[in-house]
Amino acid sequence: TDRVELPHPANRLPVIGDVLGAPSDRLVQSAMDDARALGPIFTRKFFDTEVVFVSGADLVAELADEDRFAKHVGNSLVTIRGLTGDGLFTAFNDEPNWAKAHDILLPAFAMSSMRTYHPTMLAVARKLINSWDGHTGQSTVDVSGDMTKLTLDTIGLAGFGYDFGSFESEDTHPFVTALVRGLAFAQAKNRHVPGLDFLYRKGNEQFAADVAFLNGVVDEVIKERIASGDTSTDDLLGLMLNAPHPKSGETLDEVNIRNQVVTFLIAGHETTSGTLSFALHFLTKNPAVLARAQAEVDALWGDVEDPDPSFEDIGKLRYVRQILNETLRLWPTAAIFARQALRDTEIGGKYPVAKGEAMLVLTPMLHRDPVWGDNVESFDPERFSPERERERPVHAFKPFGTGERACIGRQFALHEATLLLGLLIHRFRFLDQDNYQLKVKETLTLKPEGLHLGLARRTSAD
Ligand code: HEM
Numbered sequence: 433t434d435r436v437e438l439p440h441p442a443n444r445l446p447v448i449g450d451v452l453g454a455p456s457d458r459l460v461q462s463a464m465d466d467a468r469a470l471g472p473i474f475t476r477k478f479f480d481t482e483v484v485f486v487s488g489a490d491l492v493a494e495l496a497d498e499d500r501f502a503k504h505v506g507n508s509l510v511t512i513r514g515l516t517g518d519g520l521f522t523a524f525n526d527e528p529n530w531a532k533a534h535d536i537l538l539p540a541f542a543m544s545s546m547r548t549y550h551p552t553m554l555a556v557a558r559k560l561i562n563s564w565d566g567h568t569g570q571s572t573v574d575v576s577g578d579m580t581k582l583t584l585d586t587i588g589l590a591g592f593g594y595d596f597g598s599f600e601s602e603d604t605h606p607f608v609t610a611l612v613r614g615l616a617f618a619q620a621k622n623r624h625v626p627g628l629d630f631l632y633r634k635g636n637e638q639f640a641a642d643v644a645f646l647n648g649v650v651d652e653v654i655k656e657r658i659a660s661g662d663t664s665t666d667d668l669l670g671l672m673l674n675a676p677h678p679k680s681g682e683t684l685d686e687v688n689i690r691n692q693v694v695t696f697l698i699a700g701h702e703t704t705s706g707t708l709s710f711a712l713h714f715l716t717k718n719p720a721v722l723a724r725a726q727a728e729v730d731a732l733w734g735d736v737e738d739p740d741p742s743f744e745d746i747g748k749l750r751y752v753r754q755i756l757n758e759t760l761r762l763w764p765t766a767a768i769f770a771r772q773a774l775r776d777t778e779i780g781g782k783y784p785v786a787k788g789e790a791m792l793v794l795t796p797m798l799h800r801d802p803v804w805g806d807n808v809e810s811f812d813p814e815r816f817s818p819e820r821e822r823e824r825p826v827h828a829f830k831p832f833g834t835g836e837r838a839c840i841g842r843q844f845a846l847h848e849a850t851l852l853l854g855l856l857i858h859r860f861r862f863l864d865q866d867n868y869q870l871k872v873k874e875t876l877t878l879k880p881e882g883l884h885l886g887l888a889r890r891t892s893a894d
Contacts, residue, residue: 436782438484439470440477449477456623460767460796460874467797473783478623481507484790486779487797493827494779495771495793496834503837504772504790511618512698512876515611515643518688519695520840529688534840536675536684537692540668541840546847548666549590550743556586557852559599561859564887572865572884575712579705584608586848587700591668592693594653607649611698614642615876650693654686668696696841698876704845706765706879707756711853713880714759714811716864721813722857725751726890729858735892739858746847749854754813756849760831761804762811764795765877769833795830803828861888 441450454462454476463485466474472488486492495501505524513522520537523530539545560582567573581598584605588594596605617639624632657669665675672689676682684692715722728751733739770792773785785791800808803825804815814820832839839845863886873881 436784438783439474441466441470441474444477448479449482451478454478456620457874460794460878461872463768463794464797467794472797472801473780483792485794486791487794487801488780489798489801489803489825489828491780491783492793492798492830493825495791496827496830498835500774500777501771502774503833503835504770506770506790507622508619509770511621512615514618514639515614515646516695516698517691519691521695521699525837529684532677532680532682533672533684533688533692534836535679536671536677537668537840539675540671541843543843545666546843547743549586549844550746550847550851552590553586553848553851554741556582556589557855559585560852561855563599564856564860565889568860568887568889572863572886575883575885576705576709576879576881579708580608580701582852583701583705583708583848584697587696590844591696591700592653593657593667593669607646607697610642610645612875614639614646615698617642619876646694647690650690653693654689669693699839700841700844702875702877702879703765704849706763706877707759707845708849708852709880709883710763710765710878711755711759711849712856712862712885713868713870713883714762715755715857716862716868716885718811721755721811722862725755725853725857728752729854732854733858739855741851741854746850746854749850751813752850752854752857753846754816756846756853757816757829757831758811758813761799761815761829762796762809763872763878764799764831765879766831766833766839767795767878768792769795769830771834793830793834798828798830801828859890861890861894862886863888 441453443453444450445452453466463476466476467485467487472491473484473486476483476485486495502525505522509522516522518524518527518529520530520533523533560578563578564573581596585596585598588596596607598605617635620635621632654669654673657673662670663674664670669689672684672692674683715725728749732745732748733741770790772790773787775787776784778784802808827834832842865886866884868880868883868885871881873879
């Protein structure tokens with residue numbers, strides 16, 4: 433079959449294509465606008481490169497078919513390889529280190545491992561709560577900033593026994609500064625105009641310095657662990673250093689371990705912190721939802737001043753979990769994932785896809801497909817009640833990607849986020865003093881920009 437002409441933005445220009453309609457700080461949101469105008473599949477052209485965006489639930493279900501499609505490591509991930517190399521997130525499907533590391537690390541993400549991380553997650557949650565206690569009735573808190581401190585410290589401690597100590601300092605940790613700047617440069621690189629390398633010399637130098645700094649910190653963490661003589665395998669670093677592959681008996685090499693550590697620090701914190709920040713935003717704007725969530729945590733922890741949530745408690749916070757799911761529906765913080773055809777095929781019965789050809793799944797619009805009803809913009813955690821979940825097509829909800837390359841840290845993120853959110857709504861009232869209007873900031877991930885909330889301690893009357 434011949435390629436069916438796919439819709440594209442109306443104001444496409446010669447040579448540069450649709451670049452002007454897709455500013456780099458609104459790539460996702462401008463694609464969402466295009467999807468609203470053009471439908472469940474469309475293209476955008478950036479100079480010579482044509483990119484296909486897919487968001488229809490039936491089409492995405494086909495892209496999720498692992499017999500015909502697999503993860504695609506495209507330009508945007510290839511540039512991130514400058515930081516993470518063959519780490520899990522950026523490894524090519526056929527790179528041997530992907531399967532090797534995946535098999536070795538999988539036990540670290542089993543439900544039983546969450547039990548091991550629970551005390552660490554709780555300890556870090558208490559640091560945030562402590563800091564927020566100091567703000568009650570005083571100044572507002574920078575929600576995204578504090579959530580980033582929490583998630584970074586959690587993955588650092590739970591994964592590698594390394595304490596970033598983010599709440600002990602006002603300033604952003606230099607590791608985070610280098611990471612964020614490095615990621616931003618890697619992403620911007622995709623839009624560098626070919627042949628104008630001299631323009632980017634300074635940026636390239638800074639990037640090299642940032643990578644060297646990140647690797648230095650990580651190598652130090654690894655060295656300390658080895659020097660300590662600790663050969664346990666109950667965190668990510670322990671598994672990587674001390675657990676041989678279940679079949680081959682090999683361990684990961686040093687460079688790969690470093691790539692995995694940087695990968696987990698990137699993948700393991702921004703996405704979760706953005707999710708928590710969006711969730712608090714939605715809770716302040718939806719008092720009925722908040723009240724129901726408060727009733728749920730109160731039923732568990734009552735009037736206890738400083739509850740001591742058990743591992744099992746987190747599984748009981750079903751409605752809090754529904755809130756997180758609904759948050760991830762509206763703003764899946766890793767908003768795009770790429771698929772490539774394993775052979776010549778077609779989707780939707782009419783769109784041919786050649787072997788190797790890539791398509792981007794635009795998750796926020798998949799999550800607004802008509803299968804979600806006709807009020808898709810409203811925040812309604814009831815969508816994730818067990819009954820409603822059963823009615824929905826299985827591939828309509830993909831905040832963690834799909835298939836064997838889906839997010840390995842999903843349980844980790846949800847346990848951490850449910851625990852913290854539960855504790856926060858149990859303890860605080862949130863004061864939306866500035867009547868915050870959502871503005872989504874795009875980096876590698878999405879987060880609410882400039883969300884500041886006032887805080888008050890709840891009394892038994894609220
Ligand atoms: C992969 C989302 C939290 C580690 C992915 C992918 C998505 C995603 C969409 C697939 C990317 C692709 O197909 O290219 C999220 C979201 C999170 C979250 C929304 C939080 C709410 C975490 C955490 C960790 C983590 C906490 C680690 C502790 C990873 C890794 C991969 C991955 C290592 C690559 C897996 C592989 O290809 O083998 N994540 N993630 N993520 N995520 Fe997450």
